[in-house]
Amino acid sequence: xxxxxxxxxxxxxxxxxxxxxxxxxxxxxxxxxxxxxxxxxxxxxxxxxxxxxxxxxxxxxxxxxxxxxxxxxxxxxxxxxxxxxxxxxxxxxxxxxxxxxxxxxxxxxxxxxxxxxxxxxxxxxxxxxxxxxxxxxxxxxxxxxxxxxxxxxxxxxxxxxxxxxxxxxxxxxxxxxxxxxxxxxxxxxxxxxxxxxxxxxxxxxxxxxxxxxxxxxxx
Amino acid sequence: xxxxxxxxxxxxxxxxxxxxxxxxxxxxxxxxxxxxxxxxxxxxxxxxxxxxxxxxxxxxxxxxxxxxxxxxxxxxxxxxxxxxxxxxxxxxxxxxxxxxxxxxxxxxxxxxxxxxxxxxxxxxxxxxxxxxxxxxxxxxxxxxxxxxxxxxxxxxxxxxxxxxxxxxxxxxxxxxxxxxxxxxxxxxxxxxxxxxxxxxxxxxxxxxxxxxxxxxxxx
DNA sequence: ATCGCTAACGTACGGTGTATAGTACACCGT
DNA sequence: ACGGTGTACTATACACCGTACGTTAGCGAT
Numbered sequence: 354x355x356x357x358x359x360x361x362x363x364x365x366x367x368x369x370x371x372x373x374x375x376x377x378x379x380x381x382x383x384x385x386x387x388x389x390x391x392x393x394x395x396x397x398x399x400x401x402x403x404x405x406x407x408x409x410x411x412x413x414x415x416x417x418x419x420x421x422x423x424x425x426x427x428x429x430x431x432x433x434x435x436x437x438x439x440x441x442x443x444x445x446x447x448x449x450x451x452x453x454x455x456x457x458x459x460x461x462x463x464x465x466x467x468x469x470x471x472x473x474x475x476x477x478x479x480x481x482x483x484x485x486x487x488x489x490x491x492x493x494x495x496x497x498x499x500x501x502x503x504x505x506x507x508x509x510x511x512x513x514x515x516x517x518x519x520x521x522x523x524x525x526x527x528x529x530x531x532x533x534x535x536x537x538x539x540x541x542x543x544x545x546x547x548x549x550x551x552x553x554x555x556x557x558x559x560x561x562x563x564x565x566x567x568x569x570x571x572x
Numbered sequence: 573x574x575x576x577x578x579x580x581x582x583x584x585x586x587x588x589x590x591x592x593x594x595x596x597x598x599x600x601x602x603x604x605x606x607x608x609x610x611x612x613x614x615x616x617x618x619x620x621x622x623x624x625x626x627x628x629x630x631x632x633x634x635x636x637x638x639x640x641x642x643x644x645x646x647x648x649x650x651x652x653x654x655x656x657x658x659x660x661x662x663x664x665x666x667x668x669x670x671x672x673x674x675x676x677x678x679x680x681x682x683x684x685x686x687x688x689x690x691x692x693x694x695x696x697x698x699x700x701x702x703x704x705x706x707x708x709x710x711x712x713x714x715x716x717x718x719x720x721x722x723x724x725x726x727x728x729x730x731x732x733x734x735x736x737x738x739x740x741x742x743x744x745x746x747x748x749x750x751x752x753x754x755x756x757x758x759x760x761x762x763x764x765x766x767x768x769x770x771x772x773x774x775x776x777x778x779x780x781x782x783x784x785x786x787x788x789x790x791x
Numbered sequence: 792a793t794c795g796c797t798a799a800c801g802t803a804c805g806g807t808g809t810a811t812a813g814t815a816c817a818c819c820g821t
Numbered sequence: 822a823c824g825g826t827g828t829a830c831t832a833t834a835c836a837c838c839g840t841a842c843g844t845t846a847g848c849g850a851t
Contacts, residue, residue: 389809390806400809402830404810410809460725470750474756477757491767501722503718503722503725503726510682524683527686528689536692536693537697542696545707545709546710558711559714561785562715562786563781566780607839620799623841
């Protein structure tokens with residue numbers, strides 16, 4: 354018991370600290386490079402210490418996702434339902450862009466956790482108030498949610514591809530090697546395809562398509 | 573030379589055989605359980621033999637994805653463009669449902685490969701013929717593609733969750749523990765949400781929303 | 792008959808998640 | 822004041838992963 358024993362003090366860890374640090378690591382090094390061992394090292398702790406707070410890696414992922422979902426702003430009121438829908442969708446999108454790991458966290462394991470329910474509550478409330486019947490509201494919620502998820506994840510993937518020079522080069526050469534007789538339209542529209550990839554205008558274009566199609570459904 | 577030497581004969585492997593076997597493994601054991609070592613074992617070969625045909629695991633994934641995309645049927649003609657769009661989107665969706673690993677393959681690495689270009693060619697051609705200008709055609713293609721991808725991936729994830737009893741139980745208890753005062757709409761619409769999750773009607777609902785919104789854009 | 796090429800091999804390395812068992816401290820009833 | 826107990830953390834170990842490296846065996850061409 355000579356106190357020379359340099360054991361770490363007792364309560365250095367907490368779920369919040371772990372989640373926060375995990376998030377930082379995922380954002381600085383990329384989600385795929387994230388590992389429990391790396392996280393433990395960053396926290397100055399053995400890998401197994403994390404298992405005191407989380408049952409396994411997926412459980413930690415759940416917590417991080419839940420934490421991120423909690424950052425979503427509330428739905429604005431006092432504006433037409435179309436604008437409320439737009440606001441909710443854009444909030445989710447911009448959160449995903451700000452925290453690229455969120456896309457993979459959402460893809461890996463569908464809705465669960467209190468915070469995910471909160472965003473559903475917001476969107477469903479808007480739709481119900483706008484006069485959608487129960488079933489249409491549910492369907493619309495799923496449609497909007499999956500659209501935001503799919504298009505934003507895609508955008509993030511494309512951006513990541515562009516950052517990896519090797520992958521980007523391969524993509525370009527594949528594109529350019531396409532025979533103009535076999536793929537006339539792709540070749541003709543190549544400039545538009547690469548110019549319009551991603552970005553707010555692309556996102557808003559699809560979102561407005563959905564909302565336009567939605568209007569006849571309000572009672 | 574005495575054939576007693578039990579080395580495998582020479583050309584047991586081929587890219588096609590590897591891709592086909594990899595696909596079978598992914599579909600029987602799940603994408604996440606797939607490993608190069610398992611694949612090599614299935615082929616009766618050492619792990620490193622695969623590197624003769626593929627530069628690394630991602631390269632193999634690319635090949636599998638390309639192979640799957642090649643299974644898409646051609647675009648029907650002689651029908652209105654709306655029906656052509658529906659056909660293309662439904663083909664992709666049903667291919668993803670038939671080969672669940674495709675969702676993850678598409679999520680993991682965006683478009684690349686000849687076969688992916690072929691589906692783009694089909695859809696873009698339809699849109700151009702329908703009178704969309706270049707930019708709108710490109711935007712619309714991206715929107716439709718990401719919608720199909722997002723909503724079908726989501727559906728597959730949900731179905732997988734439902735098959736894992738542990739995850740499914742956790743989800744149900746989370747759902748049921750939601751306070752009816754904090755999440756009134758979610759609680760009220762719980763039946764609709766779980767009833768309408770996934771399935772062709774849900775998919776077609778969103779798809780028709782998009783197509784409806786699209787109509788004013790033809791020249 | 793021999794040589795060179797290359798397909799497939801074996802070995803090894805550094806990494807992963809996590810099961811299991813152990814250890815030292817903080818707290819508590821006495 | 823003190824021994825017991827729970828808990829927060831450590832140590833060790835296992836099975837598995839992708840893949841870099843160097844080697845070998847069988848075929849086609851010479």
